[in-house]
Amino acid sequence: MPWWLVLFASASAAYLVLPLVFMGSRVPWDQFPAVLSSDEAADALSLSLKTCAAALAIDLVLGVPLAVALSRDWRGVGVLRVLVALPLALPPVVAGIALVAAFGRRGVLGSQLEAFGVTVAFTTAAVVLAQVFVSLPFLVVTVEAALRSRPRGLEETAASLGARPTRVLASVTLPMVVPGVARGAALALARCLGEFGATLTFAGSLQGITRTLPIQVYLARESADKTDLVLGIILVGVAALVVAATEMPARGRRRVREEEGLDDGGGPDAVDAPQSVQHVEEKAAVPLRVEGKVVERGWDVSIEVGAGEVLAVMGHNGAGKSTLAEVLSGSLALDSGTVQIGNLTADAAGAFIPPRGRGVAMVSQNPRIFEHMTVLANVAFPLVCRGFPRAQARRLARGQLRKVGCERLAARRGGQLSGGQAARVALARALVFSPRLLILDEPTAALDVEASSRVGAILVDRLKSDGTTTVLVTHDVAEAVELGTRMIVLERGRVVEDGSPAEVLARPVSAFGASLAGLNAVAGVLRIDGDGLPSIDVGGGQELTAAEASGIAAGQPVTFMFAPEAVALSSGKVVGSARSSLPATVERVSTAGGLVTVRLRFPNRTPFNARITPAALAELALAPGDEAVATVKATQVRAVGAGRSVSTAARGRPAEADTLT
């Protein structure tokens, strides 16, 4: 910390502490027993403690729901936040006047109560009402701030696992903000203890009935002895205890014992299920159909997935992959169209099933483990939500944990897991209730190489053995090939590739598909030269030529795809106007698998790769920054029309798939 900060911090702490120290130094400690044993002091202390406890209970019962409501976004919430915090800024005497206007004998509500024989003003109940009025905002504002800074997505996860709103609140929302509630309660209690002005105005000062400790201190100031100091220091002591108590929840958290499973013990054999574990329901896998639009996102997708298929979804950033996951999970409604999951119409005109009713499980790159629960409770959660007896839920959860190699982590807190462990626990929690549909949204993206391959192996095992219909969003082509029985590529909210991973990679029809397959893809507008050969302008007076582009008309957008092996390299400059001979600059040279990949940069064009032998590289003596000439063999260039959706059927007929018209 910088020295000036320490200086200011010390001055500020001293300013708050020293007056109390000086006050303590003037207390006649020998009078302590006499003052404490006096009726007036004993009555005041006892009344203060009783009324503060009652006011705190009311604060908690009324304040926590209000804080939850204020932490959400809805129309008018801003105005209500201001109104709720207003009593914080009011002088206590004004608060007392307001309470008299409401609950006094001639007050708006008080006169109604009088009709039923209930008098509030100048009773102990008035003391409690005054304390609640001035302390409630402290609790609400503190809890609301804690709620607004809570981790995002956990409540949505709980809902998608089947929890109803009350369970989400009780099991997830409130446990996350326990320290905030404790802090708010302590501040409210401290405010109750110190309350003076509103109480005096609204409740008066009747010994044993409304004369609280602060009022007693005030009255004692009139007397010549130092009773006020003794009573004052008692108040300081009680307040100190209250404030210190707020530190307790954080310190008092249960520490998980080492032997409760610090060794995750997830060896390869740990993925085998024990014979005793039964499935929740022997559900058959179901097919999935999505046909719909989300207009704001320019998303218009139509896909059908067979029962038990694993659909790998790939595409650039912003292509619409997460939108698909949101539409399926129920966190986003279609503007038009249908989502059909087995026999459940999850989204259609006039019918929208919220996440908890869909039986869809989602595992994303943030595993969203409930940190305040044990690992076992996390995995049992979807079953408890479905009304399973606890013992059965725990037994089934333990079996799922064993299948993902995490059984020995069962007793650990959710917040004590590594990324790889959390991903496996999230998978166990998703599969434990035999979901209709499993959505994996980049489940390994946030993991290191080792954890990623471990989770990948478990995914392969679990998807094969469970046969759950799965949508896997991934940026990793190896993951898509390994897990996917089918692959689609999304581009600008449309399906531009659809087939088995092998088909898509063997004959891609989009630039993204080409890049996945390791092909070069150069986009442009088709020209037909005088000699009838299709070409695209690649800038600088150069062109790239294909042998044919049947079905694509001149002037149409087109992508030329070719393997890096189809590019011949020579050093020096282009001589004459050789077809498809393009001047380039060497950007990068890398070696893998006994071949050399040369990354080529062009003045106004997409870079592409050439692949040559090490001997050819030695002969050409090319290094980054050198000029070279790339010649692409026209017969090895495939012309693909751009911007059309495809189907597996179209891909089965290569000539048509090529043209996509």
Ligand SMILES: Nc1ncnc2c1ncn2[C@@H]1O[C@H](COP(=O)(O)OP(=O)(O)OP(=O)(O)O)[C@@H](O)[C@H]1O
């Ligand atoms: N909450 C939102 N409101 C409006 N538009 C959004 C919202 N979220 C995403 N979009 C837009 O919808 C389109 C699709 O986004 P989406 O998140 O589905 O892409 P993605 O393929 O999942 O991308 P990434 O790989 O980066 O996660 C993008 O144009 C994006 O800007």
